[in-house]
Amino acid sequence: MIKLFFKLIFIILLGYVIYIFIYPFTVDISSLKKKAPELTAMMKYRMKQWQEEGKRIRIQKQWVSLDRISPYLVKAVLIGEDDKFYRHSGFDIDGIKKAIEKDIKEKKLKYGGSTITQQLAKNLYLTPSKNPIRKIQEAIITWRLEKTLSKKRILEIYLNIAEWGEGVFGAEAASRYHFGKSAIDLSPIEAAKLAAALPNPIKYSPSGNSKFIERRASLIYFIMQKRGIIKEEFTEPEKNDTEPAFQEKKEEEHIIPKDSSESVQNPSK
DSSP, rough: HHHHHHHHHHHHHHHHHHHHHHHHHSSGGGGGTOOSSSSSSHHHHHHHHHHHHHHOOOOOOOOOOOGGHHHHHHHHHHHOTTTTTTGGSSSOOHHHHHHHHHHHHHTOOOOOOOHHHHHHHHHHHHHHHHHHHHHHHHHHHHHEEEHHSSSHHHHHHHHHHOSSTBBBBBBHHHHHHHHHGGGGGGOOOHHHHHHHHHSSTTOTTSSSSSSHHHHHHHHHHHHHHHHSSOOOOOOOOSOTTSTTTOOOOOTTTTOOOOTSSSSOOTTTO
16 A cells, blocks of 8 residues: 555656646647737636636737837836847846845745746746746746747737736737827837836736836836937936836835846847
8 A cells, every 4th residue: 555655646746747847848839920819827817816806807908019019118118127138038047146046035936037038938828826836837938939939029929918907918908098098109108107017017007106116117217218219308317227116115015126227129120
């Protein structure tokens, strides 16, 4: 009986290990070259969550091509979420190192250091869990996304499935919900506010009066001005331009500072 028990445990563990490494290779990434994803894993996760909480929320989403999304929003999201997007192959090594250092310091799996491609992998096929197993699967899918899709396509899909509030997914739905206009018509400051909310879109509303959104959006807006994305005069912020908007204060959830010193490449590439 003891031998049978350990044999059974071994088979279960072996099956689990196989699942961890096999599942990421079974998802159909090639179809994303031309086909827009329907319900993502994140959307399904939220639907289950709403059902358990007794909430009646309808998913709002509307696919639009990248050229129907304001260049201001494209630039703002790159600045806020992944400033090295066009210069890495899916992984920001410096960002990962900083995240690991902070996790060790706080003894928690709290910081991600995730790139846009990693976020896309998680949103499309996985759960929000930060456990190591999910991170392994995320890494494999991220590698496959970068090998299969162009940077432009990765960015286009990400902007169409990113979460911007309860039931609000994608730039078009978010623009209409928060600002009453199409994504192509967003102003620079509206784009900055949408980008500022991405780290925690359920907690922070782009159209609300959160101090964190105001600080983070102001910094993103400032960087866009400084880089000539917005043709207006700009003034130096009171503090260093890599800290105020990318790190929340005491009572607010901490967000990893992004490297705002790097130039953002042309998203049309």
